[in-house]
Amino acid sequence: MLLSCSPLIASGAAAETLRMAYSTAPVSADPYPYSDTHTGALAEHVFEMLVGLDDSPLLATEWRWEGPTSIVFDLREGVTFSNGAPFTARDVVYSMCRMMYRVDGRANVVTSALGPVTDVVAVDDHTVRFETTAPYPIITQKLKFLKILSADAAGIEGDIAYDREGDCGIADSYPAQADFDNGDAAIGTGPYVYESFQATGDADLVRNENYWGESPEWGRVEIRSVPNNGARIAGLLAGDYDIVEQPSAEDLQVIDRDENFTYSAVPGLQTIFIVLDTSEDGAGGVTAADGSNPLADVKVRQALSMAIDRQAITDRLFSGNATAANQFAPRYMAGAPEMPELETDAEAARALLAEAGYPDGFALEFNVPADRYTNGQLVGQAITQYWTRLGLDVTLRTEPWSVFQTRRTEGELGVFMYGWGHPQGAAQLISGAFAQRDDDLGLGSANFSNYNSPAFEEAIQAWAVEVDPARSDEYLAQAMKQAVADLPGIPLFYNHELWAHRTDLELVGGAEGRTMAMMVSSK
Template sequence: MKRTLTILGLAAAVALPSVASAETLRMAFSSAPQSIDPYPFGGTPTASLKEHVFEALVAADDSPLLAESWAWTSPTSLEVKLRQGITFHDGGALTARDVIYSACRMMYLIDGKRNLLTSSMGPITDIVAVDDHTVRFDMNAPYPLWVQKMKFLSILPASGGDVPEGPIAYDAEGNCGIASYPSRADFESGDAAIGTGPYKLVRFDKSGEADLEKNPDYWGGAPEWDEVQIRTIGNAGARLAGLLAGDFDLIENPTTEDLPGLEANDELTYTAIPSWRSIFLLLDVNPEGAPGVSAADGSAPLADIRVRQAMSMAINRDAIAERLFGGEATVANQFAPSYRTGAPELPALAYDPEKAKALLEEAGYADGFTIDFYAPSDRYANGARVAQAVTQYLSRVGITVNLKTEPWSVFAGKRRDKELGVFMYGWGHPQGAAQMISFAFASRDNDLGLGASNYSNYQNDAFDAAMKAWAVETDDDKANEFVGQAMRVAVEDLPGIPLYYQHTIWAHRADLVVNGRQDERTSATTVSRK
């Protein structure tokens, strides 16, 4: 079998070999990056682009990046030592001042909108430059998750803002005594897109195009590629056609139907890995009712656990993994990938359509009910086909399903505005097994960074107690115990329905090696010549 299978290819590339001959790497994304501004957005396409240019204190796999080391000096204070000798693309040296400035920019509302880490930084009360290469994060309570959260705080040069002389005094509103920050437009024009990463931004276009050039002074060694071109082709067939025509060297997310053809082509191959992304249905369990969900008697079907259990039992996950993905997906039995560190051991979720019908009848819905089921049409590999399969499974047990597949830009806005009662979604887990459930199912707690994305209107005291205990537990084994407790409650209550864990596939030239990453990011730093 010609394909390449990589299991653990995530570690940040901090030592990139230089090569004698120049070559441009041409990559086709399946979804467009939303911006080169590193703070407002957290989607995988945006992260894939921005990490070429910007770096954080901690790498995606929790290893040191711009930070050399860190240590808890008290239960509520984390001291971080910065690497020395690192420079930004404009030649300025990295110091603790830049870290504080970056945290302030993260907390500052740009155009009145919150940024990626705004809620997660709630426990941070102060950030202090101990010296030029040491920064201390002070918190209002133990917050061990901050070590993992730091991977999302891209570090910018303080010279990019209108910053008065003297120490920067951090505050939770991001004002910090700073007169002005660069806008999103400043980043997208390239003026403010200055980081410490292996590549420099040459051009960004909101259509999903970006051009990069190597940073010859990169602290981790000169990058493999002199130039990198990123294009976005939403249609899988068009992406593959571009690869076959020689327009691209690597593309994301070929369909499973494409794989046999790649196997038969001596010039091409593919790399597949199990990713950190769970694909699931999210259900609004509000007893007052959910948008797009209606029953003849005016009740709220999704508020009944028997209905949620029936919906879960109606879905044949094994068939989805085997028939739609050709085995390049792992059947889910919980909301985090079962192979993710810290995930509990749980039994398989049953497929039993007859029992599903009996549960619906017991709950008073023998004649079914109606749901509007939303799914993004251009976000997940085979996503539209999976949504169609789920629609068929639910229909077979008597639920009337109006499937609505929409472009991500439309879908994401409706999700944000809480207009969706039932939708299919994917959630990555770079912060561990608790990441999704801590955001999606916990009651909102800004101090602990919990419940920021609770679109299910779910609340369970036992679940919340386990999540709150996990959020302040610094012992990994004990923290995992709390994750297991919470996960078991969530799988029992089903405010969502786990479907499968996505595998990520890249099709590429056969003379390239792709060290695929579990976080699904497509990066030039993972691609090399054989």
């Protein structure tokens, strides 16, 4: 679809084009409904947030708590949207309303996480106040995903009164996904604007000449979606792309032999782990002779974990470009607790299975998205072998992300591999994946393991309202240790973010793994 851009942008001085190949297609130009890395990376060329992914000020210059349930943000002055409209506190209120409103009945990226927000008030043009039901210290982490939209561009006039359902008296004026995809609503404050966005996820961007910050080096950015790993590297070597993401270990060997190309790596924020449905009522694809769900027994979960040699996986499949996991957040991340290594012991694992009443094993279907994670299918094959050696009857099922995601959402998957990034902090995974759902505290939005531990709940709920950083880390440590003891999931490794690129380019990637033109410069 061809998107419109202002005459000023269209007539800007020509500059070099940067061509980037994504491994997964962005879903839409709409930045609100989707939480995946690639849709987020595309959106953040065009839209900005109050708080940057690295916790730095962005559209807000500073913030402060004025009470246990009231936080105030001072907004950056002199910022305009790409259409020339000024950015004000009113746009923040409007954006929060749009985030909370379920357009076509669908929740947005942080609709649940921002549920504790009871009011958003434009104090003046450059000051906005958020009120919450209870102390909600991680609100700044959640606001990293609130892309700011223009109220003027949506035709909204006058003051906007916030409500928690997001209706705000203006719901009839909200843009739908199609309005972003065709360009009508794709107006942000970021360094680029859309020239085109296709249903395939391919996009062309041009520099936003109205941008308030440092002008980006690249006048034009072309993003193409190339799910096949070999095709991405072939395209790089052929000169079709300047940067490709997620090269495999074999790709890096090819790159090392060509002086025209190199690669950049950074320890990432994503934990790759296995989700286990612990429900007594059964787990999809898991069958035992006695009709029980073996995964409901912690000894079985411990056995599955102990069978896996994480260090072998990171060494052999990633050539060291991944870190073996010992908890559900990168061990090197700020706030992550000190934890021992997870044990690998096949004999002890077999003994645990026997103690749990499954000396002859059981059958399970292991679900892995085929086109989502670096070396995902190879990791799935390795784990299948580890579990088969325990005497389990394991069927490895790989399928496209779109199919996998639908089956996961519908609760069909009893055992599946998943990845969860942590730009919202070290507790992000366990607070979303293992907590009981509590919309007022923003907990448990994706508890596919059906895990329910009173000790874990006590710690994670205390963490959710603790404003003192030291105490918050203590509660996080308690919750993390309980989750690792109970293993409603199995931590595998922390991805390192990798990009292969031309040697004449300088690339400084972020741990969150987004591939963005702003991180690339000419040497």
